[in-house]
Amino acid sequence: MLQIETWKRVLIILIVLGGLAMAMPNAFYTRVETHNDAIKAIEKGGTGDGLAEQVGMWPTWLPSSLVNLGLDLRGGAQLLAEVQVEDVYKARMKSMWPEIRDMLREERATIGTIRLQDSDDDALRVRISNADQVDEAAALVRGLARPVASLSGAGQSDIDVTTQGDMIVVQLSEAEKLATDDRTVRQALEIVRSRIDEVGTREPTIQRQGDQRILIQVPGIGSAAELKRIIGTTAQLTFNAVVSRTENANENPGPGEELLPAKDQEGLYYVLDSAPVVTGEDLVDAQPSFDQNGRPAVTFRFDPTGARRFGDYTAENIGKPFAIVLDNEVISAPTIQAHIAGGSGIITGNFTLEESTELAVLLRAGALPASLDFLEERTIGPELGADSIEAGKIACIVAGIAVLAFMFASYGLFGVFANVALMVNVGLIFGLLSMIGATLTLPGIAGIVLTIGMAVDANVLIFERIREELRNGKGPARAIELGYEKALSAIVDANITTILTALILYAVGSGPVRGFAITLGVGIVTSVFAAIYVTRLIVVFWFERRRPKTLEI
Amino acid sequence: MRLRMVPDNTNWDFFRIAPLTLGLSGLLVVGSILLTIFVGLNFGIDFKGGTTIRTESTQPVDVGAYRDAIQPLGLGDVSLNQVFDTSFRDDQHVAMIRIEAQQGEESASSTLVEDVRTALQGVAPDIIFASVESVGPKVSGELIWTAIYAVLLAIGAVLVYIWLRFEWQFALGAVIALVHDVIITIGAFALFQIKFDLAIIAALLTIVGYSLNDTVVVFDRVREDLRRFKTKPLREVLNGSINVTLSRTIMTSFTTLIALIALYVLGGDVISGFVFAMIMGITVGTYSSIYVASVVLLKMGVKRDWSKTDGGAGTQYANIDA
Numbered sequence: 055m056l057q058i059e060t061w062k063r064v065l066i067i068l069i070v071l072g073g074l075a076m077a078m079p080n081a082f083y084t085r086v087e088t089h090n091d092a093i094k095a096i097e098k099g100g101t102g103d104g105l106a107e108q109v110g111m112w113p114t115w116l117p118s119s120l121v122n123l124g125l126d127l128r129g130g131a132q133l134l135a136e137v138q139v140e141d142v143y144k145a146r147m148k149s150m151w152p153e154i155r156d157m158l159r160e161e162r163a164t165i166g167t168i169r170l171q172d173s174d175d176d177a178l179r180v181r182i183s184n185a186d187q188v189d190e191a192a193a194l195v196r197g198l199a200r201p202v203a204s205l206s207g208a209g210q211s212d213i214d215v216t217t218q219g220d221m222i223v224v225q226l227s228e229a230e231k232l233a234t235d236d237r238t239v240r241q242a243l244e245i246v247r248s249r250i251d252e253v254g255t256r257e258p259t260i261q262r263q264g265d266q267r268i269l270i271q272v273p274g275i276g277s278a279a280e281l282k283r284i285i286g287t288t289a290q291l292t293f294n295a296v297v298s299r300t301e302n303a304n305e306n307p308g309p310g311e312e313l314l315p316a317k318d319q320e321g322l323y324y325v326l327d328s329a330p331v332v333t334g335e336d337l338v339d340a341q342p343s344f345d346q347n348g349r350p351a352v353t354f355r356f357d358p359t360g361a362r363r364f365g366d367y368t369a370e371n372i373g374k375p376f377a378i379v380l381d382n383e384v385i386s387a388p389t390i391q392a393h394i395a396g397g398s399g400i401i402t403g404n405f406t407l408e409e410s411t412e413l414a415v416l417l418r419a420g421a422l423p424a425s426l427d428f429l430e431e432r433t434i435g436p437e438l439g440a441d442s443i444e445a446g447k448i449a450c451i452v453a454g455i456a457v458l459a460f461m462f463a464s465y466g467l468f469g470v471f472a473n474v475a476l477m478v479n480v481g482l483i484f485g486l487l488s489m490i491g492a493t494l495t496l497p498g499i500a501g502i503v504l505t506i507g508m509a510v511d512a513n514v515l516i517f518e519r520i521r522e523e524l525r526n527g528k529g530p531a532r533a534i535e536l537g538y539e540k541a542l543s544a545i546v547d548a549n550i551t552t553i554l555t556a557l558i559l560y561a562v563g564s565g566p567v568r569g570f571a572i573t574l575g576v577g578i579v580t581s582v583f584a585a586i587y588v589t590r591l592i593v594v595f596w597f598e599r600r601r602p603k604t605l606e607i
Numbered sequence: 608m609r610l611r612m613v614p615d616n617t618n619w620d621f622f623r624i625a626p627l628t629l630g631l632s633g634l635l636v637v638g639s640i641l642l643t644i645f646v647g648l649n650f651g652i653d654f655k656g657g658t659t660i661r662t663e664s665t666q667p668v669d670v671g672a673y674r675d676a677i678q679p680l681g682l683g684d685v686s687l688n689q690v691f692d693t694s695f696r697d698d699q700h701v702a703m704i705r706i707e708a709q710q711g712e713e714s715a716s717s718t719l720v721e722d723v724r725t726a727l728q729g730v731a732p733d734i735i736f737a738s739v740e741s742v743g744p745k746v747s748g749e750l751i752w753t754a755i756y757a758v759l760l761a762i763g764a765v766l767v768y769i770w771l772r773f774e775w776q777f778a779l780g781a782v783i784a785l786v787h788d789v790i791i792t793i794g795a796f797a798l799f800q801i802k803f804d805l806a807i808i809a810a811l812l813t814i815v816g817y818s819l820n821d822t823v824v825v826f827d828r829v830r831e832d833l834r835r836f837k838t839k840p841l842r843e844v845l846n847g848s849i850n851v852t853l854s855r856t857i858m859t860s861f862t863t864l865i866a867l868i869a870l871y872v873l874g875g876d877v878i879s880g881f882v883f884a885m886i887m888g889i890t891v892g893t894y895s896s897i898y899v900a901s902v903v904l905l906k907m908g909v910k911r912d913w914s915k916t917d918g919g920a921g922t923q924y925a926n927i928d929a
Contacts, residue, residue: 429743431714438737445694445875453866463610507863518855544827552816562757567809
């Protein structure tokens, strides 16, 4: 007969109540959001007027997780960036040159003089004068190789050394390139994250996509262009020795030197020693400030090693100019007036106040290891998002009422049971979405509406089956029992196929599509639960109370 | 008094008009394919690359003036159209501008967007850009393949699942039906030139799931009836199963359609293409679960001798109780 064990009844009721409790904060969205923001601000050590008051807007003992709103609902910007991992190869080889040079110089007696050749690929080419000793020299360079620091590349060395006539060609090995790529992307990800955190917006999403890409979503930011300015700048800061100044853009710099343009004087170029004295990595702090003439500038401080190197260099080179280089442009090239000890300094240039603030942020967060290419960018205005939510809300309510009315008209009291389960179902969807911290997108709202339509499906299957069993002359209790039993295989098969497609959508999709897949998947699980457990429980409660002799359905 | 979408105890002969419906389905499928090839889909930037800008202004949109303002920028192929929707306020005038991918660029540069903004402010000073989306050719190329791959994967997964749970004839019938639904839905997009983007792929995949939902319910019943009436001709068994499940098939599609139509009318234009695909798919899907899937099953025939198996393959879940 119709029976459900007590523990199962309790469990079903507990799940429903738990789900609804988790869903409840979403009904008071702005209130709970203010509360959550205030708590986060306090955790970060913020003190401000009204923070405590804002925390008080929602009782702390109540659940306070919310469904995140996607960019298409809240407004904000999204960027898909590709890390130009090859940038790093050249820099790595460049940094190896001093080491190779010093070692080969010691062997001058056997291999003769050495000379760095220009090369346009990522390889380092060194010509030696005693061509017959080239293999000897290559072996020496090979001795500098280190093992690759990655799991897949274990046991291989980081550089490939080959010879071409009287030239030694040094380049990164494939295994090292792979390991470097991975490191570069991870580093870039961290830097992007810290830059966005510096700006301080709510719940940015920064995630790696594939091998070389980073997906960045920042709600509430005005435009993708703004976001691009913050994260797109490499902010590679170096201090280099100046070899000479020139107005010839095609001047050929010597080996180990480079030609860079001045930032604010068109037609002026500097030839610099490519190995920097100190770099942005040696910085511990950077702040926007003003120079003695009241123009915007950035003050910075070096860490102890940076300070010592900078101090030694300035002591040895008084009277000579040095260049402050940012992203391959010379910002300024002041002459060293005195030994600069203490390790702090100021960068002046023709900055606006905004530029100096931004530069300080960039310097603090650190330089990107490689430049970023933007493959995709989207900006959604907050008004459009608000309009979409409003329209979606109305559509959901109308859809819900229409379906409820239709179910009642078709199945009477049983329709009411199904309707209760439907409302529980929508509550559970929101509860689950909040619990797993899922993001609701516009297609996601469509997913919910679709679920409202489909949620009754399982009930319809069961009710139709009960009707049929009644027509076949079964008693009410038996008909209900058989209805549930026989409809089950169809319900399971039908929903598993839909779950399969939701899984595929989740796996291959991104952004809004993924949001839709999550809502659809969650909706299927809750609707099956609601149909086969919740309505069944209600029907059993009703049946035990009434014990009807006939069933009208 | 209960509302009945379908009278109780129908005994309609669905296969009487099968030759007619098969012809109709074939015609629709071929027509859709031809439309898609020769007229083409109105691909969104997700698949074609480029930039779309959604503008909003309190002044009525003058497409001609907008076009004249943008023309001097020399951006190549620019398409402009006004958007209408019931959810707009009276003084909300919306237009969509689509600019092709610029030479040698991945996503649009900020200067491009700013140039367009300045140009349009000359026509409508209070114009705002409600959204700006830009996709580079590199990503859009990949997205096409991801989409095709996703749809094929979904169809493959379904084929395998139905095959495992039923017989291969069922799986083939179900898959032919859902390919039919997907093709006709794509055909409708080509016919009405509705923007075809990534969200539409999500809708297509949902149709795959939903179309199957209907088919599976009918097939589940067929499987049960085949075991019950061992000697009845296949045609009669199929027809009986369709009749018995008809009320449910119609009810479910109807409730889903009610919800979707509410969303189509009230949900705003941003989502309307997506919802349109769903409405199309569900309508066609309901039809095809009877007139394509079941007809295919009838033509293929099916194994009737169940005595060698345990006979419980389809009801293994039935032992779970609440």
